[in-house]
Amino acid sequence: MIDVKNLSKVYGNFKAVDDISFNISKNCVFGFLGPNGAGKSTTMNMITGCLSPTEGNIIINGFNMLYQPEEAKKNIGYLPEIPPVYEDLTPYEYLTFVGEAKKIPKSRLKHCVNEVMEKTNISVMKNRLIKNLSKGYKQRVGISQAILGSPQIIILDEPTVGLDPEQIIDIRELITELGKNHIVILSSHILSEISAVCSDIMIISHGKIATIDSAQNLVGNGEIKTAIIEVIGENEKIINVLNTIKGVISPKYEYDKNIYSFKFNINLDPREDIFYAFSAIKYPIISLYTKKSSLEETFLKIIQDSEDWS
Amino acid sequence: MLSIYKKELKLYFVTASGYVFLAFMLLSAGIFTSLVNFVYYSPAFEYVIKDMCFVLLITVPLLTMRVFSDEKKQKTDKLLCLLPIDVKSIVIGKFMAVATISLIPVAIMCVYPFILSKYGVVNIKTAFSCIIAFFMLECALCSLGMFTSSFCENQITSAILCFGVILICYLVPTISQNISSASMFTFRAFSVCIIALCAVVFLASKKILMALLTAVILETPLIFIYIKHNALLVGKFTAFVDCFAMFKRIDPFTNGVFDITAIVYFISITALFICLTIQYENRRRRG
Structure with missing residues (x-):
């Protein structure tokens, strides 16, 4: 439903977005991560038609954003x-304007406006001027305009900024609910929020896609896991033994002299073979456990790798 | 377009700007009517309209300053970008709202000649042709104000810029009277205008070649005419400057002539600035 092909944006000599391509075809909550200045907002502005790309195409439900x-x-x-809200209007007047501009039929407009106000819990504030509302309520008015008319694709840039913890939980639940029937692209700097809500994550760095993967794989809950092993013995020999075992991927020496790490596929779990291999050469295994990396670690590692590559 | 029109109209009346504009226009119309028609016992309502033109110097910037600049300040310009409405509809919707607000005091002023006719002989046709011309002038100035608002982020900057441009238009007849009509002066003045135009072309396109090409295309025939047909240039710069004398176009109407050329002129100016605003907004979206 979203097909982005070879998208680039150049400002003078600076390439803000460099040949980005991705495709989202099923309903999900898609996380959009990246450090400041990575090109997230530029990409989102191009996807929504607020900014024209220098090169590339954006196809939304079969319609080319350019043509x-x-x-x-x-x-x-x-x-x-x-949130792009008119401070001198009430939430009801503002949402009615947005609904009319989105060409929602007049017969359904009132119902749609009331429905989104209920979803975002702003019905009690519907007749107050937006300028008199708190930051959290303004944010919710902004979310209401985004979901008004039930568009197939909903793009939310930092939707929980300024909300109190209770409101954050409400909005996260709303996003999860929306993800069942819509494609939701969620940009946030709060990594815990991304890992809690998103099923797929794209990390962007220096205007390029650093990685696209499922949230499970990125936080180590996927098929590939990392294991830490503590063995007493010669360094080189331990690495050689690990290399000979089926299922062990890229074993390496870690920070302490007896600590090693390796990746493995859960379908080819090599831990039993490791036990017998080290037992055969009489190298005692002090500990062996799988490591669950946080999204923060994965994010920093990917960004670091992409910077080194740049 | 209708949704933008309704929203703009609503914004004028939820803030003070719409009421201030109406109050100022009607107060000025009342003062001028009292002075011209009651203090000096003149039956001519057209002189009231002529005096009212001066008020537009203040009211048009007041009315148009927020049209686009406020959208940028409140970051609602992004909302307009992502709504399924094209730039043309947004600009025309906004202009229609401004024109509607402008029409309200003009419509109220339409009653004045009938009130005056109770106390003397009023030339209703002249009065109404003047009112029509006044409204057309107001629309032309509003489109200019809307254009200045489109490239300002601050309402005050937009208002000052709009006031400056309208003031120049207001003073053009006085300026043109004091301009030499000699061919040498005309040649120099046009050359300076061409250089200014090239600078604008360069700033807009960032292409020096395009600016130079504009200079060559415009300056070559000017030099040729100056060398070969010197007499052709006499008085031409004065005539060129007079093109910007928007307020002067009201004069035939006050003299009882319904000047169609002036109406076409006002419509052309309005269309020109609406088109320029659409172009500028489109360009801004392209980043």
Whole structure:
């Protein structure tokens, strides 16, 4: 439903987005991660039609954003970093305007507006001027305009900024719920939020895609796991033994003299073979356990790798 | 377009700007009517309209300053970008809202000639042709104000810029009277204008070649005419400057002439600035 092909954006001599391609075809919550200035917002602005790309194509539900912007935009709801709200209108007036602009039929407009206000819990504030609302309520008015009209694709840039913990939980639940029937692209700097809500994650660095993978794989809950082993014996011999065992991927010496790490596929679990291999050469295994890496670690490692590569 | 029009109209009346504009226009119309028609016992409502033109110097910037600049300040320009509405509809919707607000005091002013006719002989046709011309002038100035607002992020900057441009238009007849009509002066003045235009082309396109090409295309025939047909240039710069004399176009109407050329002129200016605003907004979206 979103097909981004060879997307680039150049400002003068600076390439903000460099040949990005990805495709999201099933309903899910898709996390968008990257350090500041990585090109996340530029990419999102191009996907939503707020900015024209220098090169590349964006296809939204079969409509090219460049040549059929109106049709493509009908399928997108977007909450930018700063909620685009008219401070002098009430949430009800504002959402009615957005609904009319989104060409929601007049017969359904009132119902749709009331429905999104209930979903985001702003019904009690519907007749107050937006300028008199708290930051959290303004954010929720912004989310309401993004989901109004039930667009197929919902893009949320830092949706929980300014919300209190209770509101954050509510919005996360709403995002998870939306992900069942929509494609939700969620950009956030809060990695715990991304790992809690998103099923797939794209990490972008220096305008390029550093990785796209499922959240499970990125946090080590996928098929590939990392194991830590503590064995007493000669360094080289231990590495050689690990290399001979089926299922062990890239064993390496870690920070302490007896600590080694390796990756393995859970379908080819080599831990039993490791035990017998070291037992045969009389090298005692002090400990052997699998390591669950956090998204923070994975994120930092991927960003570091991409910087080294750059 | 209708949703933008309705939203803009609503914003004028949830803030003070719409009421201030209406109050100022109607107060000015009342003062001028009292002075011209009641203090000096003149039955001519057209002189009221002529005096009212001066008020536009203040009210048009007041009315148009927030049209686009406020969207940028509140970051709602992004909302307009992502809604399934094209730039043309946004600009026209906004202009229609401004024109509607402008129409309200003009519509109220339409009653004045009938009130005055109770106390003397009022030339209703002249009065109404003047009111129509006044509204057309107001629309032309509003489109100009909307254009200045499109490249400002601050309402005050937008208002000052709009006021400056309208003031120049207001002073053009006085300026043109004091301009030499000699061919040498005309040649120099046009050359300076061409250099300024090239600078604008360069700033807009960032291409020196395009700016140089514009200079060559415009300057070559000018030099040729200056050398070969010197007399052709006499008084041409004055005539060129007079093209910007928007307020002067009201004069035939006050003299009882319904000047169609002036109406076409106002419509052309309005269309020109609407098109320029659409172009600028499209360019801004391209980043």
